[in-house]
Amino acid sequence: MKQHPGEADRDAQSAASAASVADAPRCPFIDGKPFDPLHPEQAGREYPWLEAARRQAPVFYMPDHQMWCVTRYDDVLKILADAATYSSRKVIRLSQIPPEFLAAFAEGPPDRVLVTLDPPEHTRLRKLAQKAFSPKLVAAQEPEVRELCDGLIDRFIDRELERYGLDESRLALVGFSQGTMMSLYIGLRRERQLAGILGFSGALVGAGGLKEQMRSKPPTMLIHGDRDPMIPIPAMFESAEGLAAAGHGALWHISYGVPHSIGQDGLDLGGDFLASCLKTQGLVTGA
Numbered sequence: 016m017k018q019h020p021g022e023a024d025r026d027a028q029s030a031a032s033a034a035s036v037a038d039a040p041r042c043p044f045i046d047g048k049p050f051d052p053l054h055p056e057q058a059g060r061e062y063p064w065l066e067a068a069r070r071q072a073p074v075f076y077m078p079d080h081q082m083w084c085v086t087r088y089d090d091v092l093k094i095l096a097d098a099a100t101y102s103s104r105k106v107i108r109l110s111q112i113p114p115e116f117l118a119a120f121a122e123g124p125p126d127r128v129l130v131t132l133d134p135p136e137h138t139r140l141r142k143l144a145q146k147a148f149s150p151k152l153v154a155a156q157e158p159e160v161r162e163l164c165d166g167l168i169d170r171f172i173d174r175e176l177e178r179y180g181l182d183e184s185r186l187a188l189v190g191f192s193q194g195t196m197m198s199l200y201i202g203l204r205r206e207r208q209l210a211g212i213l214g215f216s217g218a219l220v221g222a223g224g225l226k227e228q229m230r231s232k233p234p235t236m237l238i239h240g241d242r243d244p245m246i247p248i249p250a251m252f253e254s255a256e257g258l259a260a261a262g263h264g265a266l267w268h269i270s271y272g273v274p275h276s277i278g279q280d281g282l283d284l285g286g287d288f289l290a291s292c293l294k295t296q297g298l299v300t301g302a
Contacts, residue, residue, distance in 0.1 A: 039076035042084070043067040051077065052084060062244060062274070098133045106131055168201050187211040187292050189285070191277065192246065195237075196220045199254070202233055203263070209233040211292030213285050215277050216243055218250040222257035235265040236288045238281040240273030 042050040043064060050064035051057060057064065068075065068086040075084055085091055094101045107126070117124050129140050176186060187210045190198035195217020202212040208231035215238050221228075235258065239251035251267055258265050266288070270278035277285075289295075 039083075040072040040074070042075050042077060043071045050084075051079070053077075053080060098137075102133050103131055103137065104133065165201065165204065168197070169205065172201070172205075183207040183209050185210060185293065187213060187289050189213045189215075189289070190217060191215045192217050192275065199235070202235075203229045203231065206230050211235065211289065213288055214238070214254075215281060215285070216240060216246055216275055217254075218246055219254035219257045222254075222261070225257065225261040229261055229263065232263045234288075234292050235263070236285065237265050237267040238270060238277070238285060239267070240270045240276060240278060240281075242272060242274045245275040 044050070045063050045067055050061075050068055052061060052064075065086055068084070073085070073087045073090065076082075077084055085094060107128070107130070112124070129137065129144060132140065172186070176182065183205070188198035188202045190196070190213075192215070195214030196219070198212050198214055199217070199219050200221055202209050203225065211234040213236050217237075217239075219225075237251050237254055239246075239248050241248050248269065251269075255265050255267050268281065268284055270281045272278070273281070
């Protein structure tokens with residue numbers, strides 16, 4: 016079959032690309048586990064893998080995702096500045112989007128959106144979008160957005176309590192990292208007091224208005240690793256001080272040698288805290 020002009024070049028490029036993928040270095044392993052930056056279990060503690068990748072394979076191929084992973088800062092900057100070689104097209108994999116989501120787009124799937132465009136089209140649309148998302152305009156919408164989010168989370172909690180036939184005395188909020196921020200923010204502002212709030216490796220947000228906004232004072236415990244690179248341990252002390260300034264307080268514990276994770280001592284203490292709050296004999300936290 017006769018090829019149109021340019022088809023031979025594209026075929027050659029595809030063959031070369033396939034060969035380069037076949038010979039490409041693969042991801043590094045830590046403790047017998049491969050580095051997968053898109054895996055939920057690694058999202059909060061990717062630093063050991065990144066460090067190993069920068070030493071062993073700063074650029075590697077992920078066959079499960081059909082993607083390349085670049086781990087060095089200077090390399091990332093070069094790629095972002097070279098749209099002619101590294102395109103943003105097709106970064107949304109429509110095959111991985113649930114059919115019910117795609118069905119909502121009457122004019123077809125969202126194939127040409129801001130994140131899938133290259134300059135100069137991307138540059139033009141980004142300038143338009145920036146006008147609607149300036150720091151001043153975003154800040155002006157914060158109260159409305161905060162009220163909307165608070166209401167959605169509160170209604171979700173109310174529905175779950177009703178669903179299981181429970182009241183607030185049988186509900187404790189437990190969070191890790193951003194989950195801790197959400198648990199503290201919502202739990203302290205609910206009208207009816209919860210049994211308790213347990214936060215791992217997080218921080219108190221919205222401390223400035225907490226004294227006026229706090230509606231209840233559930234027992235609260237904060238647990239943090241002293242080797243946390245993502246949310247350093249001073250955040251725990253600042254959170255405790257913020258709670259005290261608002262007229263509340265918190266138990267706190269340092270897990271020595273623990274990064275942005277939960278140590279066994281934290282699990283044990285957290286389990287005892289929840290058992291006390293919920294007035295149960297104890298909780299199994301595992302070995």
